[in-house]
Amino acid sequence: MDDIVKQALAKWPNVPHCYGWLALDARGNWRMRDERAQHFNLPGDKLSNAALVGFITRNYAVDERGCWYFQNGPQRVYVQLQATPYIVRTDPAAGWMLHTGAALDAIDAAFLTDTGALILRSGEVVAQLDDRDFAQVLPQLHMNGAAVADEVLLDWMEGRSAGELTLQGVPVERIAADGLAARFGFVSEPSAPAT
Numbered sequence: 001m002d003d004i005v006k007q008a009l010a011k012w013p014n015v016p017h018c019y020g021w022l023a024l025d026a027r028g029n030w031r032m033r034d035e036r037a038q039h040f041n042l043p044g045d046k047l048s049n050a051a052l053v054g055f056i057t058r059n060y061a062v063d064e065r066g067c068w069y070f071q072n073g074p075q076r077v078y079v080q081l082q083a084t085p086y087i088v089r090t091d092p093a094a095g096w097m098l099h100t101g102a103a104l105d106a107i108d109a110a111f112l113t114d115t116g117a118l119i120l121r122s123g124e125v126v127a128q129l130d131d132r133d134f135a136q137v138l139p140q141l142h143m144n145g146a147a148v149a150d151e152v153l154l155d156w157m158e159g160r161s162a163g164e165l166t167l168q169g170v171p172v173e174r175i176a177a178d179g180l181a182a183r184f185g186f187v188s189e190p191s192a193p194a195t
Contacts, residue, residue: 002058015073015075017075017076017077018072018076018077018078019190019191019192021033021034021038021077022056022070023044023079023081023082024068024079024080024087024099025046025082025083026082026083026087026128026130027131027132028089028098029046029047029099030046031043031044031047032044032045032047033080056070057099057100057101060079065187065190065193066181066185066186066187067186067190068186069190078190080190081181081186081187081188082188083117083180084119084128084180084186085125085126085186086099086104087127087128087130088120088128088129088130089129089130090133096120096127098125098127104120104122104125105122105123105125106122107120107121107167107170108121108170109171109173110166111174111175112156112165113174113175114157114158114174114175114176114177116134116157117177118134118137118167119175119180120167121184126180126186138150140168141153141165141167142165142167143156143161143164143165144163148165156174157174
């Protein structure tokens with residue numbers, strides 16, 4: 001957390017939290033959701049200012065409820081997650097990279113949703129693969145030790161194939177997309193706790 005944020009928290013400890021105004025999309029973009037975007041359930045405007053994106057990223061955290069937020073000075077701005085708390089991309093030189101710019105450590109679990117999203121877990125970090133990178137990752141998927149053909153993968157996703165799917169030697173499990181939050185303990189759409 002930035003020092004300026006820590007100082008603001010100490011100076012103004014009881015600033016009300018903010019909900020609905022910030023989102024993380026499935027490609028790792030921060031999106032500002034004004035009143036119109038919230039009203040019509042739109043994704044919001046993609047933030048492109050490097051300094052602002054860096055500030056949000058450095059001050060991104062999770063609370064005890066599993067709700068992710070950006071600590072904006074003394075105010076917590078809760079984040080709506082389109083997918084998972086992190087989005088992962090492939091980098092030819094660095095390997096797996098999170099939307100925050102950090103490298104993803106060794107994968108200890110992999111999941112493929114019924115909608116075709118690849119989810120990677122490394123320790124406490126759960127990240128969905130940016131869909132634009134799936135074609136690059138596809139050759140790394142193997143069925144019973146051999147490269148997997150597209151139609152075989154589709155059959156496996158739909159439960160019509162019982163072979164062992166692996167990614168870089170890590171078994172891949174099937175998971176329902178709507179069950180990700182419950183399985184990994186995060187809240188996709190944070191709201192104020194009931195009082």
